[in-house]
Amino acid sequence: MAVLSRLIQAPAAVRIGSGVASELPTVLADQRISVSGKLALAVSEGSGVRLRQRLSADLPGDVGWFTVSRASLDAAVDLADQIRGAGAGYDTLVAVGGGKVIDAAKYAAARLGLPLVAVATNLAHDGICSPVATLQNDAGTGSYGVPSPIGVLVDLDLVREAPARFVRSGIGEALSNLSALADWELSHRETGEQVDGLAAAMARTAAEAVLRQPGTIADEGFLAVLADALVLSGQAMTVCGTSRPSSGACHEISHAIDQLYPRLSTQHGEQCGVGATFATHLRGDAERAADMARVLTHHELPVTPGDLGLGIDQFVEAVAYAPRTRPGRYTILEHLDLSPDEIHDAVKDYVATYAR
Template sequence: MPLLARTVTTPLAIEVRRGAVAELGSMLADRRISGGGDVAVVVGPGQGDRIAELVRPGLGNADVFHTAGGTLDAAVELGDQLRGRSYDAVIGIGGGRTIDTTKYAATRFGIPMVTVATSLANDGIASPTASLTHGGRHNSYGVHIPIAVIVDLDFVENGPDRQTQAGIGDALSNLNAVADWELAHRERGEPIDGLAVTLSRSSAEALVNHPGKITDDGFLTTLAEALIMGGLASAVHGTTRPVSGGCHEISHALDALYPDLASHGEQCGLGALFCTYLRGERERLAQLVTSMRRHGLATTPADLGLTDAQFAEAVAYAPSTRPDRYTVLEHLALSPAEIDARLEGYRDALRDLAG
């Protein structure tokens, strides 16, 4: 009887702990990624330079490049710089913009890429996409997943709490993305990938049920793992469907209508709450609201500096951001008046949960 299976591409190494950065050179050698330290180290603003100096003793032949990151032009420029020498790997050190810029540049020229994350703001640390600005718009580009992912909790702890809160919102929104995917499966027969669902949902479940705070190593480790598993879920399925539903459509709409309002993760978290309410999942809504309130995330439009009318406008606009995706927003196809009424019901539900 033939054995049917599929090959899943995953990083060779994933390390989430304190002190991991100082041992980066040893890890690269042990995993046969780079025995002699012939790597390119890409750093962004913030803690990048400090980490580059920390890893330099173990990477004697490394070249260090600086990037402001976040744009397609910066990624292309970095790629051109990397062509000057043959590297075993390129190491992106920093936050989401630096990581995405490095992922794109490394993919363009076929160089293995290692993520060294200094923050936990989104699942880009291990995802097969790079979010870059081009022509004044945020676009997602397909890239290779990192060959290794390093998260040193010492550096995460020293970063702004708001970055960690954004990561919580992004990870918890996976629960909504999976629910939207299952809705599309029931209503339209859209194929669903059980492995991708398992990776996305189980890691988010571990996070939503975790009793710790953003200052606890145990909680930060669970958050890092949830973001990494979300990225791997996208890699397994080949699209962002396991981690992107109506929550992300609302976030994209907010980006278009109110640029620089809040982080992607904060917006996705709020979008996930509203979409969960729209599906009538009261128990899940209560679970998400409790978790997000505990960690200081936005649960109402006002928490993000929006009026209800502005948020309603974003909800109405949201389906046009991903016309190929079917979520609860497309399923209900609410009119502006109906959105207003659902928002009023959402406010009532939050008051009930607070009481």
């Protein structure tokens, strides 16, 4: 009997735990990621200075340090130009920081044809291990397909030093997989879109682990599970070559909020958590929505539009605009195709159900 299988791109090394940033030279050498030892390291302009001081002693001397100012297309192109212009023959790009640095470095690495190693210092979203770079551009925010990192290190000591809000944001991001998967299955039923069962299983496992895990972000065990979940979510996207396992109406709503209210100081994962719970409520899955709202509340995350700093009418506008952010994607929003008045009624019902 013939045995059929497929090749799956995956990181050569994944390390999650306290102090693993110090293992970076060993990982690079053992996995033959950097043969020459000539590394370009990208860090943020702020906390990156302290990270450079902490990591320099463990790294080889032939290292070039570069700063990333923001998660924008221009900043990513500028990073690539700086590295190329240095003319040092770097064979690996290492991004040390949060989503801003890692997303810009993923795009820069793709332009340079270099492997990328991501050293995550917070758990704000699943870009740690995904084949997508989310970057600001002249039209708002765009998602760009890039090779996923060849190595991933999540140092829980550094994560604990990050602002708590950045860590909690990752919880909303992970939970939103549940809504995204429901949208994917809905699209399969209604439009015939194919669902990749392996990618769906990985994304669901990640979300359920966070949903069921006791404790808080103060517990190392919980942080390890959250880090596992975000890495697994990113890998699910790599498996199927699309963000579908982790992005549905939840992310459409988040992107709409970003475009309509750019001055709102909320995290992507916070918006996705609210968007996912609202979308689940729209589907009539009261038990699942209640579970998600309970976990968001437990971790002090937003649950309602008001918790995000949005009025009901503003959130209604975002929900109405959301399908325009991902043309061609079929979710509960496209399926129901609600009028503004119907969306208003649904949002009011949602708020009445879940307001604290």
